[in-house]
Amino acid sequence: MKQDDALKIVKVEKENDDTTSIYFSGPDMERFKNRKPGQYASIRIFQDGAWSAPHPFTLSSAPGDATLRMTIKKSGAFTSSIPAIEPGTPIQCTGPYGQFCKDIGTSKEVVMIAGGVGITPFLSVLRHFKDTGADNEITLFWANKTPQDAFATKELEELTRSLKLHVVHAFSRVAPEDQAAAPAFDDGRPGKISHEYGRLNKEMFLRHIASADASFYLCGPPPMQQAVLEELSSYGVDPGRVDKEAFVFSNPKSA
Ligand SMILES: Cc1cc2nc3c(=O)[nH]c(=O)nc-3n(C[C@H](O)[C@H](O)[C@H](O)COP(=O)(O)OP(=O)(O)OC[C@H]3O[C@@H](n4cnc5c(N)ncnc54)[C@H](O)[C@@H]3O)c2cc1C
Numbered sequence: 001m002k003q004d005d006a007l008k009i010v011k012v013e014k015e016n017d018d019t020t021s022i023y024f025s026g027p028d029m030e031r032f033k034n035r036k037p038g039q040y041a042s043i044r045i046f047q048d049g050a051w052s053a054p055h056p057f058t059l060s061s062a063p064g065d066a067t068l069r070m071t072i073k074k075s076g077a078f079t080s081s082i083p084a085i086e087p088g089t090p091i092q093c094t095g096p097y098g099q100f101c102k103d104i105g106t107s108k109e110v111v112m113i114a115g116g117v118g119i120t121p122f123l124s125v126l127r128h129f130k131d132t133g134a135d136n137e138i139t140l141f142w143a144n145k146t147p148q149d150a151f152a153t154k155e156l157e158e159l160t161r162s163l164k165l166h167v168v169h170a171f172s173r174v175a176p177e178d179q180a181a182a183p184a185f186d187d188g189r190p191g192k193i194s195h196e197y198g199r200l201n202k203e204m205f206l207r208h209i210a211s212a213d214a215s216f217y218l219c220g221p222p223p224m225q226q227a228v229l230e231e232l233s234s235y236g237v238d239p240g241r242v243d244k245e246a247f248v249f250s251n252p253k254s255a
Helices: 077-084 116-132 153-162 202-208 222-235
Strands: 007-014 019-025 040-047 055-058 068-073 090-097 109-115 137-144 164-171 193-197 215-219 242-245
Touching (some): 007 077, 040 068, 055 068, 068 077, 137 202, 153 164, 164 202
Parallel strands (some): 109 215, 137 164, 164 193
Antiparallel strands (some): 007 019, 019 068
């Protein structure tokens, strides 16, 4: 691809101290039109006179959005360079790839479980559900260390108004004396937004999930996934029927 033909970054938006969304679009958008929510793509960004190495990220926008969006947490050198990127910067993007959440639109009862930035495929699905007027019952568990680590919380609150969505925030590093104070984004509507403290566990699932027969989707780092699958198993869900995505390169040398 010639540099002139590349997609361009049109907006860079800070989500919180560690996480930034980039939006991009251009003439090369046709092949993303029929993508599924929850899929990912691989990008290279033109920085300091050269193309970066390719890196995979979930497309966090809804498939119907006019621009593509990725929501990127600082991890190594490349991801730490994202907040300083300027609109107009050329970007190459291959994809879409992946099967995660492939059949989620057909599930009547959905349980989404995210760890940290593992929320991105679910943001894409929920944005798509809003666009398409989905009426399935959705429970979203989102595990973060602190309320400051959670982003897009206002949008999630708004989504609880247009979808049958219950969001359960689970914070693992909030001191007991601070737990009584509701996080700033609590809108005081019980049943729509809940707060739990500690790592996700069977008791939390018992409190918030109507049935172990729901369809389960899990995205987060491998150690978190393993712990959650053990808790789900003791709750009565066969880990084999949980649709899983880990943000891990299957072959880092080729990435
Ligand atoms: C399918 C998929 C979807 C993803 N979606 C998102 C998303 O929506 N948001 C987000 O913030 N991140 C996502 N990631 C993770 C993201 O790709 C990495 O965090 C990013 O590429 C790391 O770049 P870096 O800044 O560490 O770059 P570098 O500094 O170039 O990375 C340093 C080295 O660490 C190794 N490395 C980096 N990341 C990984 C990894 N994930 N697994 C194994 N080795 C690694 C590589 O070998 C690399 O050479 C996704 C990953 C995958 C596979």
